[in-house]
Amino acid sequence: MDIILFLCAAVCIICMCLRSLRLASGSRLPPGPRGFPVFGNMFQLGSQARSHQGLAKLAAKYGPLMTLRLGCMRTVVVSSSGAAREMFKVNDLSLAGRTVYEAMKVDVAQSNNGSIITAQYGPSWRLLRRLCSREFFTSGQLNAMKTIRNNCMEDMVRFIREESEHGKKDVEVAKFVFFMNFNLLGNLMFSRNLVDPKSKEGNEFYALAAKIMEVVAEPNLADFLPLLKPFDLQRIRKKMHYYTEKAFEITAGFTRARIQASKSKEEREKGKKDFLDVLLNFKDGNGDELSSFSSESINALALEMFIAGTDTTTSVVEWALAELLHNPQIMNKLLDELSGVAGPDRGIEEADLESLPYLRAVVKETLRLHPPLPLMVPHRAMESCTMMGYEIPKHTQVLVNTWAIGRDPETWEDPHCFKPERFLDSAIEYKGQHFEYLPFGSGRRMCPGMPLAHRLLPLTVAALLLSFDWVLPEGVDPSTVDMREKLGITLRRATPLRAIPLPRRS
Numbered sequence: 001m002d003i004i005l006f007l008c009a010a011v012c013i014i015c016m017c018l019r020s021l022r023l024a025s026g027s028r029l030p031p032g033p034r035g036f037p038v039f040g041n042m043f044q045l046g047s048q049a050r051s052h053q054g055l056a057k058l059a060a061k062y063g064p065l066m067t068l069r070l071g072c073m074r075t076v077v078v079s080s081s082g083a084a085r086e087m088f089k090v091n092d093l094s095l096a097g098r099t100v101y102e103a104m105k106v107d108v109a110q111s112n113n114g115s116i117i118t119a120q121y122g123p124s125w126r127l128l129r130r131l132c133s134r135e136f137f138t139s140g141q142l143n144a145m146k147t148i149r150n151n152c153m154e155d156m157v158r159f160i161r162e163e164s165e166h167g168k169k170d171v172e173v174a175k176f177v178f179f180m181n182f183n184l185l186g187n188l189m190f191s192r193n194l195v196d197p198k199s200k201e202g203n204e205f206y207a208l209a210a211k212i213m214e215v216v217a218e219p220n221l222a223d224f225l226p227l228l229k230p231f232d233l234q235r236i237r238k239k240m241h242y243y244t245e246k247a248f249e250i251t252a253g254f255t256r257a258r259i260q261a262s263k264s265k266e267e268r269e270k271g272k273k274d275f276l277d278v279l280l281n282f283k284d285g286n287g288d289e290l291s292s293f294s295s296e297s298i299n300a301l302a303l304e305m306f307i308a309g310t311d312t313t314t315s316v317v318e319w320a321l322a323e324l325l326h327n328p329q330i331m332n333k334l335l336d337e338l339s340g341v342a343g344p345d346r347g348i349e350e351a352d353l354e355s356l357p358y359l360r361a362v363v364k365e366t367l368r369l370h371p372p373l374p375l376m377v378p379h380r381a382m383e384s385c386t387m388m389g390y391e392i393p394k395h396t397q398v399l400v401n402t403w404a405i406g407r408d409p410e411t412w413e414d415p416h417c418f419k420p421e422r423f424l425d426s427a428i429e430y431k432g433q434h435f436e437y438l439p440f441g442s443g444r445r446m447c448p449g450m451p452l453a454h455r456l457l458p459l460t461v462a463a464l465l466l467s468f469d470w471v472l473p474e475g476v477d478p479s480t481v482d483m484r485e486k487l488g489i490t491l492r493r494a495t496p497l498r499a500i501p502l503p504r505r506s
């Protein structure tokens with residue numbers, strides 16, 4: 001205990017010196033709540049400081065560009081479309097770094113250059129982004145996956161039917177959407193389905209992904225008072241190590257199995273390349289030092305892709321179905337539109353999406369109200385820059401509250417209402433150019449998986465609605481569907497959505 005007190009005192013003195021140096025230099029930071037010496041706003045704000053809702057309340061008081069001091073971590077929060085425009089249009093490069101929390105470092109520690117989400121802006125990150133945009137998420141690659149996507153959807157419907165015993169009992173919807181996403185990514189990366197609802201690995205990974213998100217979201221004293229890092233007082237590093245190690249074992253098992261089993265003759269003849277082929281080919285060496293990936297890096301990258309790509313898409317589909325059950329008139333309007341194009345015997349094809357504007361509007365409205373990464377992923381100033389006339393010093397953490405931006409009453413009418421109609425005659429897209437609506441981010445660090453999610457989200461919602469009539473469990477009616485959020489890195493529901501899937505008849 002003595003040593004902890006001594007360390008706190010040391011941090012105190014260092015922070016006070018730094019603060020007085022800053023004041024002397026006359027820098028002008030964005031406004032924010034006054035804090036205490038050393039700890040800043042850490043204890044005053046509690047978990048509010050890491051929650052999109054808490055930060056939105058503070059922004060209403062201090063403005064769209066706000067400074068918080070969480071111990072030694074200076075944080076600037078962007079909460080309006082104007083501030084976001086200035087961030088991504090004017091200062092994108094300066095702010096393209098990442099703040100990596102202690103909990104996130106566990107994953108990185110296992111690899112040298114296998115991280116994309118937590119990588120600092122630089123050659124290794126650029127190489128991985130290039131691979132994503134030129135090899136994995138190109139229209140060609142996504143078109144080629146059409147049959148696989150359809151198969152994964154069919155499996156999802158079959159799994160739901162089996163679990164509900166043909167509509168006799170309710171199911172946890174998110175679990176099946178998660179498995180569908182997991183298998184889809186499994187095919188993209190390793191050319192195979194990886195899990196089904198009965199598989200031990202599938203269920204374990206589903207639980208681990210939720211745990212990893214929960215632990216990363218826990219405010220960690222070591223992030224704010226770096227001298228406490230070695231002590232891991234809240235055991236966050238230990239917990240994270242345990243969960244990532246287990247998740248890592250699962251993805252590493254998939255990689256090993258795929259390397260051992262040669263691909264089918266048919267696939268070889270077609271010259272079909274999956275994620276692993278691309279990474280392994282780079283490993284063969286193209287004369288570029290960075291184009292070699294260790295197997296740890298490949299495993300870490302696979303784990304990151306699974307975590308980034310499954311929880312986000314699952315969260316959006318679950319919220320979309322919850323909103324539709326909560327708003328039966330919107331559900332009916334969407335069913336009318338879908339039945340004009342498809343039915344239980346003919347599913348939705350990707351080519352149909354153009355003629356389903358209401359379906360696309362439902363997905364967009366869900367992303368506006370329930371962006372799965374409400375604070376995006378923390379950015380970091382790689383160099384000092386100026387935003388809205390304020391100084392953003394080097395190393396500042398920058399959070400973009402895309403949840404608050406999507407509910408800003410200055411931009412959106414009835415901002416808290418679920419109204420897909422608002423997108424019907426609107427040119428607003430989520431491609432990073434409209435700063436009032438940024439569920440996938442914008443600029444250099446924008447989500448590379450957006451082209452995949454763009455196709456997947458409407459197709460999944462349509463598949464769920466065309467295959468089943470969804471009925472709420474006994475005791476719940478549309479007005480009492482629980483719409484509360486659970487705090488975490490991804491915006492999940494406070495209670496998982498459960499509903500009864502009655503099979504639809506032709």
Ligand code: HEM
Nearest residue numbers: 116117308309312313373376377439440441445447449453
């Ligand atoms: C509904 C679906 C999704 C949403 C809303 C979403 C949203 C986001 C957001 C907001 C970011 C952070 C942007 C920033 O920090 O500026 C991000 C980053 C990322 N996303 Fe997604 N995402 C989705 C699906 C996916 C999928 C399917 C994949 C891949 C399979 C993926 C892979 C990534 C990766 C690798 C990053 C890190 C990019 C970087 O740091 O350079 N995401 N995503």
